[in-house]
Amino acid sequence: MSGREWWRQAVVYQVYVRSFADSDGDGVGDLPGITSRLPYLRDLGVDAVWVTPFYRSPQHDHGYDVADYTDVDPLFGTLADADALVSRAHDLGLKVIVDLVPNHTSHEHAWFQAAMAARPGSPERARYLFRTGRGADAGEPPNNWLSVFGGPAWTRVGDTDQWHLHLFDSTQPDLDWRNPEVAAMFADVLRFWLDRDVDGFRVDVAHGLLKEESLRDQRGQRTEVDHFEMGGLAEDAPMWDQPEVHEVYRQWHRILAEYAGDRMAVAEAWTSTVEANAAYVRPDELHQAFNFDWVLAPWSAPAFAEVIERTLPAMAAVGGTPTWVLSNHDVQRHATRYGGGAVGRARARAATLLSLTLPGSAYLYQGEELGLEDVEVAPEHRQDPSWFRTGQPGRDGCRVPMPWSGDRPPYGFGPGTGQPWIPQPDDWAPLTVAAQEADPASTLAFYRRALALRREWLRDAGDDVTLTVLDDVLTVRRGQVTLAVNCGSRAAPLPAGETLLATGPADGGLPPDTAIWVRTS
Known part of the structure; x- marks a missing residue:
């Protein structure tokens, strides 16, 4: 690279x-x-x-x-x-x-509005993917594709024999990029x-x-x-x-x-x-x-x-x-994906430190x-x-x-x-930016420290990495920084070197669901 x-x-x-x-x-x-x-x-x-x-x-x-x-x-x-x-x-x-x-586009885009007002085979419809339905009365979609958002990927145009493709919502007609x-x-x-x-x-x-x-x-x-x-x-x-x-x-x-x-x-x-x-x-x-x-x-x-x-x-x-x-x-947010609660949050920090190493x-x-x-x-x-x-x-x-x-x-x-467009939980007060800025052990403080250290030690560290996996502990060496992340269930030895940052307490060993950066010569 x-x-x-x-x-x-x-x-x-x-x-x-x-x-x-x-x-x-x-x-x-x-x-x-x-x-x-x-x-x-x-x-x-x-x-x-x-x-x-x-x-x-x-x-x-x-x-x-x-x-x-x-x-x-x-x-x-x-x-x-x-x-x-x-x-x-x-x-x-x-x-x-x-x-x-x-x-x-949206179904309210000027192009699609013109397409719906135009006849089949017209230049206006040629910007999108209109097709004739299947079956004797064209009452079935032109193919069996499904929408990412569920249901068929086709919507019929009124009571005509034409359908338009939408791989997402019916209000999001797909463009024809061959045009x-x-x-x-x-x-x-x-x-x-x-x-x-x-x-x-x-x-x-x-x-x-x-x-x-x-x-x-x-x-x-x-x-x-x-x-x-x-x-x-x-x-x-x-x-x-x-x-x-x-x-x-x-x-x-x-x-x-x-x-x-x-x-x-x-x-x-x-x-x-x-x-x-x-x-x-x-x-x-x-x-x-x-x-x-x-x-x-x-x-x-x-x-x-x-x-x-x-x-x-x-x-x-x-x-x-x-x-x-x-x-x-x-x-799904990765703190939730990794189990939620204290465990999920600890794993999320550790996975973030791993990402920032690479x-x-x-x-x-x-x-x-x-x-x-x-x-x-x-x-x-x-x-x-x-x-x-x-x-x-x-x-x-x-x-x-x-x-x-x-x-x-x-x-x-x-x-x-009042509540915003999606209501916020009643228990988020300890998670606000203001609350976390006052707490040196907060997740926000961890991110700020991690990004500053990445800029100092890893941004220009080159593309070569060395990986080792032992007992569900992944070790990554890049430049002068070694990361260890413990995905297992028991504490693991700490890598040798000067500790730059750990995602949790790491005195005498690397606990489960924890990652650490150390600097080596």
Whole structure:
């Protein structure tokens, strides 16, 4: 992995715009709210902020259903607010990555409104994937594909014989990327935001833009398909990870290269192998891709080692840089995933220290630096579209707004006094930023110390690592730093060296669910 571009060793903090900070008291986070909290992110020690979609949208999927890619939804502010956010971030030394949603638009996008008003076979409909239904009366979907959010991936157009494809919600019609108008429109969108000085893009559903042209049935499909399989891990997936998608990213690479400052793009690409994931970061394509094998790995030293041992050579083979991500707005928070409670929080700290040890970029999700866990959201407060389609709890639990201060909701989230858009728990007072800033043993203090030490000892430590697994203890040596993480049930010997940081008490031995950094000569 060569090169000194800023993103290769960056720590990126994901802001879920609705849930980070509310400036106007309506209970929903917004761009001015984010801008007001940027000094907190600088002090945390991150290098960049990734902001989820803030474009004009009817908000059926909280901004991932875009009606206008070149304007800001009034719920979140204005274009001037977006410019102010980017400018303030740059003043503080932070890069800004914005979310791009190219697989589908909102059903309220002008293109889809025109398509619905036009006849079958028209140029307007050719921007999307309309097809004739099956059966004598065309009453069955054109194929057997399922939506990631549950149910069929097709919706019938009134009482006609036409159906439109939506791999997500029915309000998110998929674009036809074989139509050159689509590519031209997104080239303009990229340039619009690059001209406004953003530093990069997170590409939503990057593996889904091109479908197998025949739109054939999926073979071996299960009756119930989970999110990860529909995301691209299914054995047969004609809707995901098609070879032609890479030409899209070659074009985008050329556009990004026109701009100074090492502009970048990171792919949300669920793929069946790490080699397929690495294909997205070949030298003439995107710059990074999320490493979802890391998200899926259980709390296990051999499992962690296996992902590392598969990821590093696959990325090196294409000159790429790995990413390490444990939580985001689509998955269960890792403190919950690792068991919840005191055990889950201890393991989450340890896994974070492991992630920060490894070469490449680390992506953090807002609130993990506070030790937040998923919240059990009451049915009447759930808003995830997958909940309405499947009856399953969905992703609301990891999207509860940030607690900043105070002893009751909304914990300084905004100037209002009521609950925000998803209610916060009554027991979060000890977890607020203000409370943790006063506690040197807090999770927030740990994150600040870990990020400062990473910058000092590991950011420029090179790509060579040495791994050892013994009795469910993983040891990683990189540069002058050795990490040991104990995923077992008994205490283990401490590695030799000067202790830089431990995730818990480590006097005389390394306890279970604990990690440590030591410096060696």
